[in-house]
Amino acid sequence: MNNEKQSSPSLLSRLDNFKIDGYGLVFYALIGIIFVLAVVTKALSTDILGALFTMLVVGNICYYLGGKLPIFRSYLGGGSFFALMVPATLVFFHIIPADVVLNVKTFLTTDNFLNFYIVALITSAILGMNRDMLLKATVRFLPVAIISGVVAFFTVGLVSMLIGKGFSYGALYVAFPAMGGGVGTGAVPLSKIYAAGFHGNAGTYFSHLLPAVILANIFAILGASWVSKIFKNSKYNGHGEMIPGKFEEVKTTKAEFSFTKVGVGMGVAGAIYMVGEILHKLVPSVSDFAFIIILVILVKAFGLIPKYYEESTVMFGQSVTKTTTHALLGGMGIAMVDLSVLTSSITWQFVLLVLVGIIAISLTAFFVGKLFGLYPVEAAITAGFINNSMGGTGNVSVLAACDRMGLMAFAQMGNRLCGALVLVASGLYIAFFG
Known part of the structure; x- marks a missing residue:
C-alpha cells in the first residue's frame, strides 16, 4: 500500500494559476519589476521594443483589473475603459515619465503601429465576412449612419440654444468635432476650416475642438458597454452580427493555422494598404482609410482573390488583434488621452451638450437601424x-x-465617411451662418 501523500501545490504555483493575458501572476510580477527598474534607471529603450514592452505591461494589467473590479466591470466600460483611463491618469500626475510617453506616442503615430493594427483588423474583418451579408449590411448601414448624424447635429444645436449658448456654439464646438472622425482626420482639418472661415489661428481653434473629441469618446465607450449589457439577452442584440440571418464566415481553425499563411496575410493586407495610400495621394480629399475600406469591400464582393488568400488575411488579422488589443488600449491611454486638455474645458453646459449628442445619435441609430433591418x-x-x-x-x-x-x-x-461629410458640412455652415 502506498502511504505517500501527494504534496499540495506550492504558493508560487497557485499564484501562477492567475492568468493575465496568458501570463501567470508570478511571471507578470517579474516583468513588471523589470519594467519599473528599466524606467527608474533610464534603461528602457526608446525604440519599438521599449514602447511595446511598456504597452504590454501597463495595458494588460489594467485591462485585467478593469474586467474584475465590480463597479468598472458593470458600469464603467470594464477593461477597455480602465486600460485607457488609468494610464492617462498616471501620465496626468507625472507618474509615467515624459520620455516613456513620448516613446509610446512615437510608436503609435509616427511609426504608425495604430495604422498597422487597424489595417489588419479591417482587412481580416471584411474578408472574413460572408459576401451576401457584407453587401446587404453595407447598403443599409450608411443611410442609418448619415441620418443619425444629422439628427444629433440639430439636437445639439437646439439644446445649445435652450441653455443660452446659441445654436452655433453647439454646432461648431460640440457636434462637428465630436462627429468629425477623431483628431487627425477630424479636429485638425476642422481647425483649419474654422481658421480660414473666421480668419483666426488654427492652433487656437484646435484647442477648443479637442475637448469635445475626448469627452465624446469617453461617453461613447461607456454607452456602448452599457447598451451591450442592457440588451444582452434581447432580440435586438445581434451579438456582433449586423443583420439577422445565418451567414457562413471564413473559418481559420487550429488545424489550418500556419506561420506561412500569417505571413501571406500580412502581405495581402499590406498591398491593400499601399493601394489605398496611392489613391489617397491622387485624391487627397478622400481619406486613405475610406479608400482601403472600399477596396476590401470590392475585393470581397467580386471574389477578386482566392480563398487561400482570404483565409491567410483573416488569420493574420486575428493573430494581431488577439495578441495586442489590450496593450494597444494601454498605449492609447498613455499617449492619446490628454486629461489636462479635458479638465481645463469642463463646464456643465459643455458636458450636457456632449452627452446630448451621444444620446441623440445612438438612439436614432438604434431605431432607424431597426427600420433598415x-x-x-x-x-x-x-x-x-x-x-x-x-x-x-x-x-x-x-x-x-x-x-x-x-x-x-x-x-x-461610418467614422471615416461620415467624418468626411462633417468636414464638408462645417465649411458650408461657416460660409452661410458663421
Whole structure:
C-alpha cells in the first residue's frame, strides 16, 4: 500500500494559476519589476521594443483589473475603459515619465503601429465576412449612419440654444468635432476650416475642438458597454452580427493555422494598404482609410482573390488583434488621452451638450437601424457611438468595451465617411451662418 501523500501545490504555483493575458501572476510580477527598474534607471529603450514592452505591461494589467473590479466591470466600460483611463491618469500626475510617453506616442503615430493594427483588423474583418451579408449590411448601414448624424447635429444645436449658448456654439464646438472622425482626420482639418472661415489661428481653434473629441469618446465607450449589457439577452442584440440571418464566415481553425499563411496575410493586407495610400495621394480629399475600406469591400464582393488568400488575411488579422488589443488600449491611454486638455474645458453646459449628442445619435441609430433591418444594438454602436469616437483609436476602444471587434469595418466606414461629410458640412455652415 502506498502511504505517500501527494504534496499540495506550492504558493508560487497557485499564484501562477492567475492568468493575465496568458501570463501567470508570478511571471507578470517579474516583468513588471523589470519594467519599473528599466524606467527608474533610464534603461528602457526608446525604440519599438521599449514602447511595446511598456504597452504590454501597463495595458494588460489594467485591462485585467478593469474586467474584475465590480463597479468598472458593470458600469464603467470594464477593461477597455480602465486600460485607457488609468494610464492617462498616471501620465496626468507625472507618474509615467515624459520620455516613456513620448516613446509610446512615437510608436503609435509616427511609426504608425495604430495604422498597422487597424489595417489588419479591417482587412481580416471584411474578408472574413460572408459576401451576401457584407453587401446587404453595407447598403443599409450608411443611410442609418448619415441620418443619425444629422439628427444629433440639430439636437445639439437646439439644446445649445435652450441653455443660452446659441445654436452655433453647439454646432461648431460640440457636434462637428465630436462627429468629425477623431483628431487627425477630424479636429485638425476642422481647425483649419474654422481658421480660414473666421480668419483666426488654427492652433487656437484646435484647442477648443479637442475637448469635445475626448469627452465624446469617453461617453461613447461607456454607452456602448452599457447598451451591450442592457440588451444582452434581447432580440435586438445581434451579438456582433449586423443583420439577422445565418451567414457562413471564413473559418481559420487550429488545424489550418500556419506561420506561412500569417505571413501571406500580412502581405495581402499590406498591398491593400499601399493601394489605398496611392489613391489617397491622387485624391487627397478622400481619406486613405475610406479608400482601403472600399477596396476590401470590392475585393470581397467580386471574389477578386482566392480563398487561400482570404483565409491567410483573416488569420493574420486575428493573430494581431488577439495578441495586442489590450496593450494597444494601454498605449492609447498613455499617449492619446490628454486629461489636462479635458479638465481645463469642463463646464456643465459643455458636458450636457456632449452627452446630448451621444444620446441623440445612438438612439436614432438604434431605431432607424431597426427600420433598415439592422440589429438595433449593433446599429447604435457602429452608426451611433462610433461616430462620436476619436477615429481609429476611439473605434478600437469603443468596440473593445462592448466585445465587438469584428465590426471594425463598419466602425471605420461610418467614422471615416461620415467624418468626411462633417468636414464638408462645417465649411458650408461657416460660409452661410458663421
